Amino acid sequence: MARNPIQNKRMRDERRQAILSCAVRLFATRGLAATKVADIAAAVGMSQGLLYHYFRSKEEIFVEIVRQAFERMNTAARDLERLPLTPRQKVEQAATTLMRTLEEHENFSWISVLISTASISDAVPAEARAIIRRERDVPYRVVARLARAGQRDGSFDDGRPDDLALVFWTTVKGLALHRLALGPTYKSPDPRVLTRIFFSETPT
């Protein structure tokens, strides 16, 4: 019974995703170097040898995680920008969504921390570093453009748009870090602590 080669590929892709999602948690909590291939294999429930049929090396797994993370994050940022909403509504939606995601999807925090630490590490694969350098500015630029638009239409307070975007995202990254440090105890703050960066009061 010869199997469909397309189905074969799909099963292979699913297996690769399973490996990636187990590895994210380990890389984020232990770092690349301290994570053993044996740990990843155990987490996903396969032998160490088999793992090498899906990825050529531990580093390749890491690079693939970084690649996918930026793809999703930057797509989401650009999608938000295109929605038919006012700058103020976009910022409010972003803040609410981020606070909720932070609470509900632990995975978001893991990936955030993984990228954050990889950004400053010189112990990550060169290819990962290249992706990071190329992609990391996108969400900052989207928020900076939002800030500029909101200041133009008068609904935002003053402040350098680049500064505001910086504080916005560093707060999100900081909260992700905090969320993991606290574990299940964590409760996201009111989204207004984020929107307040851009405008003081919130009358609808």
Place this chain on the structure above:
Amino acid sequence: MARNPIQNKRMRDERRQAILSCAVRLFATRGLAATKVADIAAAVGMSQGLLYHYFRSKEEIFVEIVRQAFERMNTAARDLERLPLTPRQKVEQAATTLMRTLEEHENFSWISVLISTASISDAVPAEARAIIRRERDVPYRVVARLARAGQRDGSFDDGRPDDLALVFWTTVKGLALHRLALGPTYKSPDPRVLTRIFFSETPT
């Protein structure tokens, strides 16, 4: 010519500090596991073997860094709290000092990142984890008390004090991360992005 045993101890302590300050940078940028003892020894300019006359292991170096970092940070936080200033002035001073430190002393960012990542890692020595659990809340509590005081005397806006403290410190930690990611390009934002967490406008 027999040497003074007190002088001997002082020289030994200085040497230990030199090792620690070299190791901070390496641990922060590579993580504990990826930092080789040989790297630390090379950075401080001694042989690998000699390093073991000052510390029993790589992990002991790490623990000592964490211990000293919390000692300094928490002392500074408690000192600020005791100054004869209004809550508003204390927050403004903290924000200004932190933004300036961030820009001028790269070391602050390294230590901040080291502690942040160590807080969520389960690949750090148990003793380091114990210190972190015991000490990490101190700065949050100081700022939360400040927020409460400022709300009582009417100079701060509303908002849950714990939320405000959380956002304050996560922003600082996030900026430290960003500062290292950017390198010399980095320029701190206006301190008002921090004070704005507590009160909207800044008339003297």
Place this chain on the structure above:
DNA sequence: GTCTATATCCAGATAGAC
């Protein structure tokens, strides 16, 4: 105190049976 040399261990990657 300082070095060089080395014992020991452990993890990444591979080979080859099923």
Place this chain on the structure above:
DNA sequence: GTCTATCTGGATATAGAC
């Protein structure tokens, strides 16, 4: 595709000369 067994390199920590 999946496993077990193994090769190999490299890093920690120690030993011992100076």
